Amino acid sequence: MNRCSGILMPVFSLPSPYGIGTLGKAAYDFADFLHAAGQHCWQMLPLGPTSYGDSPYQSFSTYAGNPYFIDLDMLIEDGLLTRDEVESQNWGTNPRYVDYGKIYESRFAVLQKAKDRGWERDQAEVAAFQAENCRWLPDYALYMACKRHFGMRSWTEWEDADIRLWKSPEVLERYRTLLREDVELFTYLQFLFFRQWNRLRDYLHGLDIQVIGDLPIYVAMDSADVWAEPESFQLDDQCVPTEVSGVPPDYFSADGQLWGNPLYAWDRMQADGFGWWIRRVDGASKLYDVIRIDHFRGFEAYWAVPYGETTAKNGHWVKGPGMNLVGVLTGWFPQLRFIAEDLGYPTPGVRQLLQDSGLPGMKVLEFAFDSRDTSSYLPHSYTENCVCYTGTHDNSPLALWKDEAAPEDIAYAREYLGLNDGEGFNWGIIRGGMSSVARLFVAQMQDYLELGLHHRTNVPGTQSGNWQWRLLPGEATPALARRIRRVTELYGR
DSSP states (O other): OOSEEEEEOOGGGSOOSTTSOOSSHHHHHHHHHHHHTTOOEEEOOOOSOBOTTOOTTSBSOSSOOOGGGSOHHHHHHTTSSOHHHHHTSOOOSOTTBOOHHHHHHHHHHHHHHHHHHHTTTTHHHHHHHHHHTTTTHHHHHHHHHHHHHTTTOOGGGOSOHIIIIIOOHHHHHHHHHHTHHHHHHHHHHHHHHHHHHHHHHHHHHHTTOEEEEEEOSSOOSSSHHHHHOGGGBOBOTTSOBSEEEEEOOOSSOTTOEEEEEEOBOHHHHHHTTSHHHHHHHHHHHTTOSEEEETTGGGGTEEEEEETTOSSSTTOEEEEOOTHHHHHHHHHHOTTOEEEEOOOSOOOHHHHHHHHHHTOOEEEEGGGTOOTTSOOTTSGGGOOSSEEEESOOTTSOOHHHHHHHSOHHHHHHHHHHHTOOTTTOHHHHHHHHHHTSSOSEEEEEHHHHHTOOTTOOSOOTTOOSSOSOBOOOTTOSOHHHHHHHHHHHHHTTO
């Protein structure tokens, strides 16, 4: 990757009409804003369909796109919906935040009408799409149809063990026939999503903008991925996890973090050449140009917690696949670029894996200015092969961090970066990242807007109020684009 910069902006945060960001006009407007600002990367969060809690890191499928992101105005233009059908729904009342309750109630009712009009009309294109995605799409569509049939509960709670556990070809065909309408719906919604996505990605490429996407290291238990291929995970003969994912207790949490995702059966995966992972990354390549591997340290060693524990305290470290997997992925996909999310306290083993992989790690400026200790996140310690962030989606925007951090840390940042009141705190931090030798610099959109309290994307460890923040119409102004372009050009990005 050439020296460049980009902006972190989730799709759901776009200022589209009808309650949530989509792949429509607002996405193209933001692409134009990035181009005007001299940016060459748009970093997004995972694009998959979300489950309870609305987290993009807990998706029903590692391959599928989120139906919420299908642009309704484009469906109106295509004759699949009427404007009255769309505008008569309640999409929420606050344009700053997504109201997922309202979206859940209204979106699928409207999208069902689009499917009813388009399924037969678009059958030739849909059939081609199905053939191209035959490795995952039938499982996903049937899984979602079954979830509806069983009251949207996780597959582990479905009453019929035939479809829950055994899934013989006869059983699968019986449910596909029984639930044909919903199988068609979820198939058609993926067709619509990827048709809109491919157009947007082509537009971005025409502006010389690359898409950086996030690949969570784990998949959700409540997903077509685990239901369809349980042999790839550490499950017993009733498909109950033996151990689950998390991270150990640390300075920030005495209990650690109990994520609860099923762990991979690495021995079985390696025995077939990591085919599951090759297919997964191939799917991600249809979305992204650059893939940020979340929790990269889990490839070196992962924290395994016995199933049923209420905290992560009683887990233990288990050796991961290391370069056996990473080497397969980088070798199999030479056209893709990867970023290793190596945040935290890297062990010698993690540092060695990062070095052996040749992948760029991450440097977060909000972690750099601990006045009590010298940090490897300070810009003077960077090598070119890294990515510098002001903060990630899990961090406070800079304006909020300035109020939350220890005063001596903020004083250290001001001294280190030579911050002055004339340029403003946020822009001084951004200048520090832009001027570093890191090959890529990324800032949250909130940081360029100088937004603080109530403007976080996510607060880790909390169960509600996340993944809701949205850009307002008119905030991404030409004047802001010019200011971003100036600092970008100043430091050769």
